[in-house]
Amino acid sequence: LAKTTQPISMDSYEGQEVNITCSHNNIATNDYITWYQQFPSQGPRFIIQGYKTKVTNEVASLFIPADRKSSTLSLPRVSLSDTAVYYCLVGDNFNKFYFGSGTKLNVKP
């Protein structure tokens, strides 16, 4: 089971790029890396997922180095509405999986 480590919190300003890193040193071959965003009193919302290299969608990019022992979620030009908790999740489709402890991102004006 891949244990993940994330920074507890990060601060940023509007318009900046934010990079949140998740460490998963014992990631297994079949594990995928997924990031979710959660606002207070709401369920998490899927942001992006990857297996290796780089993935980009309309809201974020995910960078995964060749050894896959970490991953970095990149949010371009954040706004106040991006203030939320960001979770990385690492696991395969056959076993139990866990959300990481989460990173609280605080975007300031």
Add this chain to the structure above:
Amino acid sequence: DTEVTQTPKHLVMGMTNKKSLKCEQHMGHRAMYWYKQKAKKPPELMFVYSYEKLSINESVPSRFSPECPNSSLLNLHLHALQPEDSALYLCASSQERGPSYEQYFGPGTRLTVT
């Protein structure tokens, strides 16, 4: 329709009560999940159903009893809960089982056990 609905939104129950949480999705997803989330903590996986069969039970106490009557519905029956069971209970669904599939979460049921 990419919505997962959960009822009720809030529930207060005594330790001797029996209540049920309900979750519904109409996306044709074959996997459904129950999570428990305490304040300032990540969601904790409780149960996973795949094709209406329980496939993962994360050593959850028997006072929580899941049920999947059909592919669109997921229930969580509650009986003789403890105050420490107070939490946000989240339901999610995905196309198939597992973290490689995007999970769609409902808004949760805020449960208070008195």
